[in-house]
Amino acid sequence: MGYAKTYAVALVGISGHVIEVEADISQALPGFVLLGLPDTALNEAKDRVRSAAKNSGKPLPPQKLTINLTPARLPKRGTGFDLAIVVAALQAAKLLQPSGRTVFLGELGLDGSVRPIPGVLPAARAAWEAGFESVVVPEHNANEARLISGLEVRGVSCLAEVLTLLGADTEQLRFPSSSSTRPGSEDEAVPLMPADMADVAGQEEGRLALEIAAAGAHHLLFNGPPGSGKTMLAERLPGILPPLSTDQALEVTAIHSISSRGAPRTQLMRYAPFEAPHHTASAAALMGGGSGIPQPGCVSRAHRGVLFLDEAPEFHRNVLDSLRQPLESGSVTLDRSTASATYPARFQLVLAANPCPCGKNSGRGLECTCTSKERRTYFSRLSGPLLDRIDLHITVPQVSAAELTSTGSHEPSQPIRERVVQAREKQRERLADFGVLTNAETNGKILRGKLKLPATMTQSLSRAVDRGALTARGYDRVLRTAWTIADLEGAESPRSDHLDLALYFRNMSRT
Numbered sequence: 263m264g265y266a267k268t269y270a271v272a273l274v275g276i277s278g279h280v281i282e283v284e285a286d287i288s289q290a291l292p293g294f295v296l297l298g299l300p301d302t303a304l305n306e307a308k309d310r311v312r313s314a315a316k317n318s319g320k321p322l323p324p325q326k327l328t329i330n331l332t333p334a335r336l337p338k339r340g341t342g343f344d345l346a347i348v349v350a351a352l353q354a355a356k357l358l359q360p361s362g363r364t365v366f367l368g369e370l371g372l373d374g375s376v377r378p379i380p381g382v383l384p385a386a387r388a389a390w391e392a393g394f395e396s397v398v399v400p401e402h403n404a405n406e407a408r409l410i411s412g413l414e415v416r417g418v419s420c421l422a423e424v425l426t427l428l429g430a431d432t433e434q435l436r437f438p439s440s441s442s443t444r445p446g447s448e449d450e451a452v453p454l455m456p457a458d459m460a461d462v463a464g465q466e467e468g469r470l471a472l473e474i475a476a477a478g479a480h481h482l483l484f485n486g487p488p489g490s491g492k493t494m495l496a497e498r499l500p501g502i503l504p505p506l507s508t509d510q511a512l513e514v515t516a517i518h519s520i521s522s523r524g525a526p527r528t529q530l531m532r533y534a535p536f537e538a539p540h541h542t543a544s545a546a547a548l549m550g551g552g553s554g555i556p557q558p559g560c561v562s563r564a565h566r567g568v569l570f571l572d573e574a575p576e577f578h579r580n581v582l583d584s585l586r587q588p589l590e591s592g593s594v595t596l597d598r599s600t601a602s603a604t605y606p607a608r609f610q611l612v613l614a615a616n617p618c619p620c621g622k623n624s625g626r627g628l629e630c631t632c633t634s635k636e637r638r639t640y641f642s643r644l645s646g647p648l649l650d651r652i653d654l655h656i657t658v659p660q661v662s663a664a665e666l667t668s669t670g671s672h673e674p675s676q677p678i679r680e681r682v683v684q685a686r687e688k689q690r691e692r693l694a695d696f697g698v699l700t701n702a703e704t705n706g707k708i709l710r711g712k713l714k715l716p717a718t719m720t721q722s723l724s725r726a727v728d729r730g731a732l733t734a735r736g737y738d739r740v741l742r743t744a745w746t747i748a749d750l751e752g753a754e755s756p757r758s759d760h761l762d763l764a765l766y767f768r769n770m771s772r773t
């Protein structure tokens with residue numbers, strides 16, 4: 263007869279909640295009961311816990327063991343509860359000292375090894391914020407937990423190490439062979455420093471468009487032949503975006519931690535992330551999903567960063583359509599029969615398209631074999647709601663060999679990023695009353711209301727609308743971009759040359 267309590271963390275989306283793991287041992291017939299909304303993986307914990315305890319030299323007594331995870335209303339998923347369960351069970355059986363207010367995270371192997379789990383960063387953060395000062399985590403994830411400053415983190419590679427930490431006699435313990443406690447997963451390669459604008463030769467308009475997009479958080483479409491540098495430009499957008507604050511970095515790193523399947527990470531992501539799914543990607547890969555716990559997809563991994571769709575018209579139509587939810591709400595909710603999860607997904611969208619399906623319509627004498635119908639069909643896949651959200655449509659010309667190989671100095675990312683940060687600050691001050699932060703978020707009501715420009719200034723735009731050359735939505739998009747151009751120049755409001763440039767950057771569009 264005995265009772266004990268330990269702590270673990272349940273993740274709901276990217277927020278963690280400390281849960282109590284209660285263990286009770288009674289003299290009834292031997293059995294193992296798990297209460298509190300456990301999913302299948304958690305149910306299998308019964309077998310892992312018994313075997314791991316036995317193979318670590320501390321078998322659980324053949325009595326009735328009841329484990330209760332509270333609060334019951336919280337969904338608890340995955341294998342990260344194993345460690346807290348086995349420690350509670352051994353304590354209830356009086357085989358181990360109480361562990362007080364320590365949170366245990368980790369999956370058990372049958373041999374007693376402790377395996378890495380995804381989501382250690384948000385779990386450790388939740389423990390710290392709930393007032394816990396000490397966590398025990400898989401050795402592989404220890405540096406990730408240490409990103410929470412102040413938290414005492416102990417990394418363990420097997421249950422016997424945990425038992426040693428809690429004062430068990432090492433003589434009686436069995437340590438699994440080291441090979442089984444060394445999972446082969448490599449450090450997930452996270453480029454901590456984005457590529458630099460100094461590498462981009464030529465493409466003056468592309469560079470300028472990228473700076474405007476960064477400054478106003480505008481979505482962007484690059485149109486140009488293969489090899490013209492669309493990808494090169496897009497990859498450099500994260501480097502000119504404002505660096506992430508510590509809170510934002512924790513949030514972004516947490517998403518990547520959850521989608522890492524336990525791969526260790528040792529540093530906070532301080533720069534905007536960049537995600538570039540292939541055009542064959544499924545809706546699930548983009549939005550998130552999978553069996554069991556729905557995993558964050560590309561749109562969430564791109565949160566506070568850039569989602570780049572190269573050859574955008576080649577993506578499946580349903581994949582492109584699915585982008586509407588995150589573009590509207592800044593988050594994505596994944597509903598599964600077993601569980602649902604909501605992940606943040608506020609990203610800047612960069613689309614790239616070739617001028618035609620064959621990509622040879624560059625105007626440089628290459629043979630384009632596409633019919634006009636094929637070209638229309640190609641672009642029509644991007645039509646409608648998606649294009650409505652894209653303020654900048656840039657035509658990227660083929661770069662000449664001379665330009666590509668020019669070694670002249672090109673402005674690096676850092677001074678551009680400083681201008682972007684200043685422009686963002688101006689927007690923040692101006693737009694505070696409207697509850698938005700960036701020009702890209704301003705709507706027609708704001709633009710044609712409080713921020714209305716003098717009619718003399720917008721005459722040419724109004725005429726373009728009258729002629730049918732610009733839609734009302736297109737008119738608003740030009741205004742949004744013009745405000746950003748003015749912010750970059752430190753002007754109080756857009757001048758007519760800013761409006762002209764903004765209109766020029768919609769040259770691709772017929773809307």
Ligand SMILES: [Zn+2]
Nearest residue numbers: 618620630632
């Ligand atoms: Zn073609």
